[in-house]
Amino acid sequence: MPDKPTLDGLEDRWAQVWDEGAVYAFDRSKSREQVFSIDTPPPTVSGSLHVGHVFSYTQTDTVARFQRMRGREVFYPMGWDDNGLPTERRVQNYFGVRCDPALPYDPAYEPPAEPGKQQVPISRRNFIELCERLTVTDEQAFEAMWRRLGLSVDWSMTYQTIDANARAISQRAFLRNLARGEAYMSEAPTLWDVTFRTAVAQAELEDRERPGAYHQLVFRGPGGQDLPIATTRPELLPACVALVAHPDDARYQPLFGQSATTPVFGVQVPVVAHRLADPEKGTGIAMVCTFGDVTDVTWWRELQLATRPVIGWDGRFVPEPPPGVDGAAARAAYAELAGATPVTARERIVARLREAGEMLGDPRPITHPVKFFEKGDKPLEIVTTRQWYIRNGGRDEKLRTALLDEGALLQWVPPHMRVRYDNWVSGLNGDWLVSRQRFFGVPVPVWYPLDDAGNPVYDQPLIPAGGQLPVDPSTDVPGGYEPGQRGVPGGFAGDPDVLDTWATSSLTPQIAGRWSYDEDLFKRVFPMDIRPQAHEIIRTWLFSTLLRSHYEHGEVPWRSAAISGWILDPDRKKMSKSKGNVVTPTDLLVDYGSDAVRYWAASARPGTDTAYDIGQMKVGRKLAIKLLNASKFVLGFGEPAAGATVTEPIDKAMLAELAATITAATKWLEELDYARALELAESFFWSFCDNYVELVKDRAYGETPVPGIASARVSLRLALSAIVRLFAPFLPFVTEEVWSWWHDGTVHRAPWPSVAELGPATEDADPAVLAVASEVIAAIRKAKSAARVSMRTEVASVRVTGPAARLEQLARADGDLRAAGRAAAIDRVEAAGGDLQVAVAL
């Protein structure tokens, strides 16, 4: 035990000891009932960790540590989510390369030492290798920070969402979905990001308010009459395939079944009725284009309208006019738009409409929500492409109900987060689009045979054998074919796409649990006990994991979903990199110490957004230091004599209070409410130091021959032991340090404190003895404080007036009270009334 205990250096020292002793290693011989398994969120490896990570991962770690001390074998792996667009972009910039899946793999490839101006095209497999190379460095930095923070992860069980096992599992799960009919391919209008040139899924959308303007276009009705139509996208006029109004709209009922003529292009389009047309919007009749928005898609599909696509994959108008736009004037008008962006096309078409007098008035500016890819900065377009989907209940009422029912089986912490899930599942409007036209992801594991004309036969995909996984169809060859047959008639072609990052992330329980290649491990950890995650990815990660588990295992993948809150900066905004208000977590850990930062994180109620608050970290640091000093004090009395027992009423009272604290803290931690458990432990500890220790100090020193010396020393030790373990999940470093002063093993594998270990003393305890003594000592302190004298000052007299029962309790702490208050005697005067009156004369 050091003379001057300090927090400095504890992190490095104990992190190393834990690592060398494999303190957090998972013992895979344990059965599922003995295991507590955590489906850890794999942080995105595309930069650095921020305070929000420290916050939420600490909260999970407190639960992991608690369960471990309770005797559960904790399965606590860590993954790195390095699969996806953010990494892809970094690799392009870092190495100066770009992925071209048409290129062959070069096993000897080395990137340029310095990125050049022109990005070098390389094969997908080479690109993935560079991604893996770059992310390794980041992952090491992440791991170092997690270790310093004290996460009790088994570091031998890390995974990457792009590593070979993850790719194999992702592909295997996809192929099993395909075999069971849960995955399918379809050519259909798709939300399309023109910057990244990829399809995106509903879960990746966000609405952004954007300025727009209603333009009133004059169509020609069947009788030649004017038919004004309001639209925010006049440039899509050549894509117009119908006009639609509500069936009950008397203004337009006479037109249903007839035709109207588009301005400028002179195309005849049907006037049709549909319930989604809103009589209140615009002129009550809308033009349907292929495709301006998702409502257009609905109308197009349900009303079986013509198809006149004008926007290409690059987001520009295609060179040739769509079918139906074939008059000479129409072709000439379209030629002005060909190759243009929608913005340019809009200006041109508006000019032409004005010229022809076919626009009414000026555009009326509005603000309206526009759909964006969450990572993109241009509005999404809708183009028709061939894509892979996984059925998710968006078009299947039975499946949707089943998924809602499974969501209800989860224990949601906090409970109201379930609403987010229910809303999302109820609002699904289509199946899950899982293919992406990107590169750094898990390849869609199929090839297609090529017919005699060299066209892919999409409905007869070639499937890899199970042992072949993971495959990259752009470099690997399907069974029965030769490499030379790639791309030639009668040969084969690989699917060029990758799977959505969530199509792999949705399998983290399977990846961490090594499903399909280590079934023995998987059955010991699955379904998992807890899924900790943030609320904004309930619609993606949580939902898709539940869906995949539903298909693959027919059950919910976890018992509990612990939804963490966000860190807010002092302006109540979410902390984020883009706002430039992110604090580097490493600096915090160095400045305040890991335990202090953990204390701040663990003080926040589960699921609650929390202000970034240095003040709380300072409090945590103070607590850790107090723990050092209190331990030094208690342990300074040495080992209690053999057979020493707790005999004094005040000692019993303290232990009874401790017992109540243990019981309540245990209950809260079992319910994942680490914050309440911490609050209880803390509150007990401060009262223990300020009241109990001060009261019994003199007796414990034993310099005067009073009874109960041994009782005080035994009680102090019993209490300290339990206190250190109560704090161990929250302050792993300082508790380990203190524990090491009088124990050999680690505190983090020591048993969680119990009421039983406190012995029989708590059974006949009267907790009021300590409460009354604390009240009287406080009154004595108050008198000294008011008189501005030292607490050591001798007191002339103390007279306590109150009911007999309370005086009797007071009498049982008389010796300790006189010693602590420096009072020769404490007079007790019986009187009616509930409260004690304490008169102190100095």
Place this chain on the structure above:
RNA sequence: GGGCCGUUAGCUCAGUUUGGCUAGAGCGCCUCCCUGACACGGAGGAGGUCACAGGUUCAAGUCCUGUACGGCCCACCA
């Protein structure tokens, strides 16, 4: 447009599920104390019309209705 969460001391938050003494804690602030675990400490003190308006009740921070403000999630862009 629909939904969820929040609004309590200068600050950060408990307390609301199940209504019940004079609404709590910590930080900060003020005053004091170098006492043999700790001055990286200790003692004491000041500080709140519980966002607002109604309602239910013997009794409302707590239950009901509405409003405002803050935040979040979702939503078919005419």
